[in-house]
Amino acid sequence: MDMQVAMQEEQVNSLNGMDLGKMAQTVEALKRDPLLARFEFRARNEWIDGGENRSTIRDFYGAGAEDTSRSAPFEFVNGEPPVLLGNNEGANPVEFLLHALAGCVTTTTVLHAAARGIRIESISTQLRGAIDLQGLLALDEGVPAGYGSIRIDMEIKADCSDDELDTLLHFVQGHSPVCNTVCRPVPVTIVRNVKA
Known part of the structure; x- marks a missing residue:
């Protein structure tokens, strides 16, 4: 050939x-078979000291079965900068949220561009999350503990018109799983397990 x-x-x-x-x-x-679309992703976390803790991610359920294809877990160290009482052991959890959002928006853009026949030449994003620590520290009950806003600045080059690109990005904002999770209320329950 x-x-x-x-x-x-x-x-x-x-x-x-x-x-x-x-x-x-x-x-x-x-x-x-719509049941194949149901996935459960998992993360395990263990506190080390101070603001340092470590998350491991390995197994998940998807496409109707447990997935055990990963030979070793992915490990992520969560830390804090000194100004937030840490030692820069790793990015802090709200920075990891920006990382997750950037990755998901990028992958969702690439996926749906391919589905629409749009060739992507390049994508780069810069994210900024504004947070007021008065919420975390319970100094002002009127201030949310999390981000008040997140801005994603995206530079994208693709073989389509500006209108097609705008339509794609509007679609992506509603269909990126992490973006969708952040943009709507999602129930989170903390349950204390008693160790024997």
């Missing part, structure tokens, strides 16, 4: 690093 023909076939079957055949198969499988 000619190298140029092979590259063209690869481009037809893949867009933005997404396998279009597998994407179509996944969508069809989910249409046939």
